[in-house]
Structure formats: C-alpha cells, structure tokens
Amino acid sequence: xxxxxxxxxxxxxxxxxxxxxxxxxxxxxxxxxxxxxxxxxxxxxxxxxxxxxxxxxxxxxxxxxxxxxxxxxxxxxxxxxxxxxxxxxxxxxxxxxxxxxxxxxxxxxxxxxxxxxxxxxxxxxxxxxxxxxxxxxxxxxxxxxxxxxxxxxxxxxxxxxxxxxxxxxxxxxxxxxxxxxxxxxxxxxxxxxxxxxxxxxxxxxxxxxxxxxxxxxxxxxxxxxxxxxxxxxxxxxxxxxxxxxxxxxxxxxxxxxxxxxxxxxxxx
Amino acid sequence: xxxxxxxxxxxxxxxxxxxxxxxxxxxxxxxxxxxxxxxxxxxxxxxxxxxxxxxxxxxxxxxxxxxxxxxxxxxxxxxxxxxxxxxxxxxxxxxxxxxxxxxxxxxxxxxxxxxxxxxxxxxxxxxxxxxxxxxxxxxxxxxxxxxxxxxxxxxxxxxxxxxxxxxxxxxxxxxxxxxxxxxxxxxxxxxxxxxxxxxxxxxxxxxxxxxxxxxxxxxxxxxxxxxxxxxxxxxxxxxxxxxxxxxxxxxxxxxxxxxxxxxxxxxxxxxxx
Numbered sequence: 001x002x003x004x005x006x007x008x009x010x011x012x013x014x015x016x017x018x019x020x021x022x023x024x025x026x027x028x029x030x031x032x033x034x035x036x037x038x039x040x041x042x043x044x045x046x047x048x049x050x051x052x053x054x055x056x057x058x059x060x061x062x063x064x065x066x067x068x069x070x071x072x073x074x075x076x077x078x079x080x081x082x083x084x085x086x087x088x089x090x091x092x093x094x095x096x097x098x099x100x101x102x103x104x105x106x107x108x109x110x111x112x113x114x115x116x117x118x119x120x121x122x123x124x125x126x127x128x129x130x131x132x133x134x135x136x137x138x139x140x141x142x143x144x145x146x147x148x149x150x151x152x153x154x155x156x157x158x159x160x161x162x163x164x165x166x167x168x169x170x171x172x173x174x175x176x177x178x179x180x181x182x183x184x185x186x187x188x189x190x191x192x193x194x195x196x197x198x199x200x201x202x203x204x205x206x207x208x209x210x211x212x213x214x215x216x217x218x219x220x221x222x223x224x225x226x227x228x229x230x231x232x233x234x235x236x237x238x239x240x241x242x243x244x245x246x247x248x249x250x251x252x253x254x255x256x257x258x259x260x261x262x263x264x265x266x267x268x
Numbered sequence: 269x270x271x272x273x274x275x276x277x278x279x280x281x282x283x284x285x286x287x288x289x290x291x292x293x294x295x296x297x298x299x300x301x302x303x304x305x306x307x308x309x310x311x312x313x314x315x316x317x318x319x320x321x322x323x324x325x326x327x328x329x330x331x332x333x334x335x336x337x338x339x340x341x342x343x344x345x346x347x348x349x350x351x352x353x354x355x356x357x358x359x360x361x362x363x364x365x366x367x368x369x370x371x372x373x374x375x376x377x378x379x380x381x382x383x384x385x386x387x388x389x390x391x392x393x394x395x396x397x398x399x400x401x402x403x404x405x406x407x408x409x410x411x412x413x414x415x416x417x418x419x420x421x422x423x424x425x426x427x428x429x430x431x432x433x434x435x436x437x438x439x440x441x442x443x444x445x446x447x448x449x450x451x452x453x454x455x456x457x458x459x460x461x462x463x464x465x466x467x468x469x470x471x472x473x474x475x476x477x478x479x480x481x482x483x484x485x486x487x488x489x490x491x492x493x494x495x496x497x498x499x500x501x502x503x504x505x506x507x508x509x510x511x512x513x514x515x516x517x518x519x520x521x522x523x524x525x526x527x528x529x530x531x532x533x534x535x536x537x538x539x540x541x
Contacts, residue, residue, distance in 0.1 A: 175319055176357035176423075180430055181346035181374025182381075189382050190370050194361040 061243035068241045072229060072248055078143050079225035079252070082218065083211035086150025091204055093151070094158030101159060102166035104174075105192065116159070123156030128214045132223040146223035150211050157207055165199035166192065201267035205260035212256045216249045269295040269466040270316070270434055275325035277311050277490075285311040287490035288325065295433070296464035298457055300477035300498070303487035304510050309470040312487065313436040316468075317349045318342060329434060347374035350427025350465075352456075354439035356419040358411040358426075365407045367422050368394045371429030390429075397425040401455065417448035421455070428459060435460060437469040441476065449473070453480040474501065 012020070099105045101116035131149035139145045169192060177191040219227020226245060233241035270293040277286040285308040293299050301309050314320035316327050318334065327334045334345050350371070358367050372390045373381055380386065386394075398404050401421040406414065411422060420440060427435060437456065441449035453469075457480050460467045471477045477484060478498040486494030486509035493508050494500070503515040 170357075170360075172353055172355060172357040173359050176351065176353055176426075177359065177370055177373065179317055179319060179346060179349070179351040179436075180371050180426070181343040182370070183343060183373075183378060185378045186373045186381050189378070190362070190366075190373065191359055194359050197361065 057239065060239040063240065064244035064247055065238075065240035066244065068244050069248070072226065072245065075219070075224075075226040075229050076248060076252065078146075079215045079219075079227075080212065082143055082146040082150055082215040082223075082225050083208060083256075086147045086215070087154055087204065087208040087211050089147065089151035090154030090158050090207065094155040095162065095200075097155065097159040098162035098166060101163040104169070104171070105166055105188075116163075120156040120159045120163075123152055123154075124160065125156075126153065128153040128211075129217060129221060132218045133221045136222045141222035141224070143224035146215060146218045146225055149218060149223055150215055153214070154207050154211060157210075158203055161203045162196065162200060165196045165203075169195040198267050202264045205263040209253075209256045209260040213249075213253055216252070269293055269330060270468075271328040272312075272316070273326045273328070275312070275315055275327065276323050277308070277315055277320060278323045285490050286315065286322070286325075289487075289490070289492055291485065291492065291495075293434075293466040293468060295466050296461065297483060298460050298467045298469065298481045300481035300484045301468055301470045301487060302472070302474060302477055302484060302509060305472075307487040308490040309487055310438055311490075313351070313438055313468055313470060316434075316436055317346055317351060319351075343374055347430055348432050349434045349436055350430045350432035352420070352423045352427050352435065352437040352440050354442045356411075356416070356423045356443075358419055358422055360412040361410060363408050363410055364398070364403060364414070364422050365394060367411050368398060368425045368429050371426040374430070393431075394425070394429055397428045400428070400459065401425045416444050417451065420444065420448075420452050424452075424455060424459065428463075432465065435465050435467040437467060439470050439472065442472060449476060450479070456480070474506070 097116050097119055100107070100112050101120060103109065103113065106113045106116070128149050131152045132145055135145035135149050136142075139148070173195065174187060174191040177187050182190065215225050215227075216230075217227045219225045219229065220231050222228070226249065230242065230245045233239075233245060270291075272289055272291040275286050275289040275291075276284075278284050289308075289312060291299075301312065303309050311320055315322040316329075316334070318337075322335060325335070329345065329348060332345065334342075337345055359370065362370075366384065369381075369384075369386050369390060372386060372394075376386060376390070395404065395407075398407065401424055403418060403421050403425065406418065406422075411419060414422065423440075435456070440452055440456065444452060453476060456467065456469065459465070469477070469481060471481075478501060481498060484494065484496065484498050484501060485492055486505065488509050494505050506515040507513070
C-alpha cells in the first residue's frame with residue numbers, strides 16, 4: 001500500500017500552523033521593540049557600575065544593628081494588627097458581597113449582581129498603598145488608616161474568590177435540602193455553607209498572609225506599622241537598621257506563610 | 269395519594285420534556301418509571317415537588333393542589349415528599365446524623381437547625397431510621413467517608429426522616445454495583461410497604477425494575493406509552509418505549525428469582541452477576 005492511500009491526520013491545518021508561527025514572531029518582535037524603549041534612556045555607565053554600588057550598600061548594611069530590634073517590637077505589633085483587623089473587616093464586608101455576586105445566590109441577576117461585581121472590581125483595582133495615601137490625608141496618619149486601606153483592598157479579593165467558589169458548588173446537594181422543605185436560610189446553612197467552608201478558610205488565611213506583606217510597606221506613606229521605621233531609617237541612610245527591618249519582615253512573612261499553610265491543611 | 273393531571277413542562281430552550289402526563293399513584297404502591305434518557309423521567313418527579321416548575325397541568329397530593337402553592341405553603345408540602353437522588357446528594361462535609369436530621373428542616377426553625385439543637389423526638393426518630401437502614405454505628409462519620417451503598421442508605425434515611433406520604437426516587441441505583449443496587453431496591457420496597465408510601469422510582473435497569481416494583485410506567489418523549497404490570501413488558505412494549513432493539517435478553521423470565529439473577533443487558537455487567 002502506498003503512503004498516499006493511508007489516511008492522513010494532522011492536528012492543525014497548514015493555515016493554522018502558519019498563523020501560529022506568525023503569532024510567535026509577533027511576540028518576539030514586540031519583545032525586541034520593548035527592549036529598545038526600555039534601554040534608550042538607560043545610562044549604561046551606571047548599570048556597569050551596579051555591582052560595585054550594590055556591594056557597597058550591602059557592605060554598609062552588614063552586620064544588621066541588632067540592638068535596634070527593641071525599637072521594632074511596637075511597630076511590628078502594629079503591622080500584625082493592621083493585617084489581621086483589616087482582613088477581618090474585609091471578610092465581614094466581603095462575604096455578603098460574594099453572596100450578592102454569585103449567580104446562584106444573588107437576589108437579582110440583572111440589578112444587584114452587576115452592582116456587587118462593580119464593587120469587587122473597584123476594590124481590587126486600587127492598591128492598598130494608594131488607599132492608604134488617600135486615607136492618611138483624610139484620617140490623618142496612623143494605624144486606623146492602614147486597617148481601612150487593607151480592608152478596602154481585600155474586600156474585592158475575598159468576595160471575588162468566594163463568589164467563584166459559591167458558583168461552583170454541587171447543585172444537587174442544594175436540591176436535596178430544598179426538597180426537604182427547608183427555608184432559604186436553612187438551605188444556606190445546610191447545603192451552601194458546608195460546601196464553601198474550605199474555600200472560605202483558604203481564602204481568608206491566604207489574604208491575611210498577603211496583607212501582612214502589604215502592611216509592612218503602608219508605613220512608607222504614614223499609615224502605621226514597621227514601614228514607618230523603614231522610611232525613617234532610609235531617610236537617615238541608617239543601612240544597618242534597614243537590613244534589620246528587612247530581616248524582621250522576612251521572618252514575619254515566613255511565620256505567616258507557615259500559619260496559613262497549617263490552617264489550610266487543617267480545614268481541607 | 270398522588271394524582272397528576274395533564275402535567276406539561278416546556279424548558280426555556282423549547283424542549284418539551286413532559287406532554288400532558290396523567291398519572292395516579294395510590295398509597296403503598298411502588299411505581300417504576302422507565303424510559304430512554306431525556307424522556308422526561310427526572311423532570312416528572314421534579315415537577316411533583318416543584319424543584320422544576322411545570323408549565324401546565326396540576327399535581328394533587330391527598331387532594332391538595334401542589335401546583336398552586338408558593339413560599340411557606342410550598343415548603344410545608346415539600347415536607348410530605350421525600351426525595352432520593354442518583355448521586356445521593358448528601359451534604360458531603362456534614363456528618364451522617366446531620367444529613368439525616370436535615371430531613372426535619374421543614375419542621376424546625378432556623379436557629380434550632382443552625383445550632384443543631386433538634387427536638388429530642390427528631391433525634392430519636394433519626395436513630396430509628398438509621399437503625400432501619402443499618403447505619404447506626406456511622407452516626408458521627410462524615411458523609412464523604414462512606415461507600416456508595418452506605419451513602420444511598422443515608423439518602424433513604426434522610427427522606428424517611430421527613431415522615432413523608434410520598435417518595436420520589438431518581439435513579440437510586442445508577443451509581444451502584446449490581447449487588448448493592450438490589451439491596452437498595454429491596455430496602456426501598458420494604459420501607460414503602462412498612463409505611464404504605466406512594467413511591468415513584470426512576471430507573472434505567474428494566475430487569476431490576478421488574479424485580480422490585482408493582483407497576484411500570486413507560487415514558488417516551490414526555491408521553492406515557494405504557495402503564496401496567498411489570499410482567500406486561502414484552503419486546504413490543506419495550507420497543508414502544510425505547511425504540512427498536514433485541515429485547516429478549518433484558519426481560520426478566522418467569523423462572524428467574526433473586527437467587528438466579530437475570531442476564532443484564534450491558535455486556536460490561538455480565539461478568540459481575
């Protein structure tokens with residue numbers, strides 16, 4: 001039997017194949033173009049100098065000024081409070097928004113759902129540090145501005161991930177509870193909440209973990225926490241203090257990641 | 269007990285799932301509802317407890333017209349209809365006891381159910397039904413830790429916990445092995461006899477249906493095309509319900525009993541029986 005008589009199969013047509021190649025080519029061209037723009041204002045003398053400069057700063061940073069640690073406990077506590085209280089507030093406000101946004105639990109798909117989605121997008125599109133800038137000018141500097149900034153930023157995150165989890169629940173469990181004659185509140189309690197509880201716990205501790213990292217920089221704009229010390233140290237070029245603060249932030253983040261991993265493991 | 273009059277359902281997509289179904293089921297009778305996939309079997313039982321809203325026609329349960337009810341009255345009538353599902357539809361992350369007690373949700377207020385403080389009588393009843401289905405020692409297990417047959421028993425216990433007048437059973441054995449399927453069907457038949465429940469069982473396995481039900485209703489494209497005794501399912505009748513096929517091997521013969529199971533149609537099951 002000659003090859004021509006055998007059945008032919010190819011995953012893509014020749015046209016599709018060509019299209020894919022052009023797609024990749026366009027991507028490479030875009031990269032080259034962007035590289036051009038990026039490098040045209042670069043002063044290469046500074047870049048070639050960078051290793052020396054970097055080594056110089058690291059040299060000044062080392063060793064960290066461990067005695068400064070005692071001045072950091074207070075700001076660190078503030079930072080943890082900003083993250084935790086901000087996350088709690090975001091959960092309290094975000095959960096109802098999630099139920100309003102989920103297609104299968106919203107009271108109205110045409111009116112309330114788009115409103116809830118808009119709220120989610122608005123909250124997510126503005127970074128915590130920008131919220132903090134605004135709030136510091138409204139509320140004055142301090143921890144409260146930081147907490148509200150973290151909360152406003154996190155509502156959208158919590159609500160978005162949770163409403164996606166609500167939309168993915170197994171509908172037959174809802175049907176089964178509905179068929180017993182349960183009221184809407186009971187259906188929520190018996191059929192919907194048990195199904196989203198693992199997702200809820202995971203989302204909450206994940207956001208708390210992110211918020212600890214975000215709240216470390218809020219002090220840069222005056223919203224309290226360890227960032228205030230970081231800015232102060234940077235301003236006076238106290239590099240050993242800067243390095244100590246970085247070490248403390250690193251340690252805090254490692255601990256928070258460990259905690260959130262444990263919590264997620266325990267709930268699922 | 270249950271009476272359907274001209275029950276019709278047209279889905280928004282335009283599919284006519286039920287076309288003027290008339291059916292009457294007396295108390296204590298177990299009806300097997302057979303028909304090809306998409307014939308409207310699931311739609312029929314969901315129209316009875318209004319998980320699906322019928323387009324036209326009416327449903328009467330003990331002379332109360334269910335199709336007129338709304339809100340709290342509809343919920344009260346749902347308490348009288350237990351439902352059992354193909355994939356069990358247990359709330360996976362709740363315990364067996366919570367799943368069984370959820371059959372009482374129509375009777376207790378929100379806070380009582382939220383705090384899991386059910387009336388002692390309900391708890392006693394739950395232990396009773398769990399005893400009946402043989403799962404007493406699984407009370408505090410989570411539903412997702414059980415096997416398929418055990419889950420379906422919990423599903424039955426949940427439905428019985430409602431103290432219903434009517435059982436609506438949607439493909440109870442479709443996810444179970446042949447032996448467990450028979451045990452579940454036997455259990456269903458027994459509890460229906462004990463409590464004289466009117467029962468409708470959607471089922472795909474014709475031989476299994478013939479073994480355990482008193483009456484067969486054949487549905488094709490939303491229309492009842494057979495209503496009679498299980499023995500009346502001749503190859504001609506099956507052809508009327510399902511379409512042309514060699515039916516001789518899928519019908520239960522008179523000399524069959526439960527000790528010598530009938531040949532099951534699907535080749536993949538032949539090795540198991």
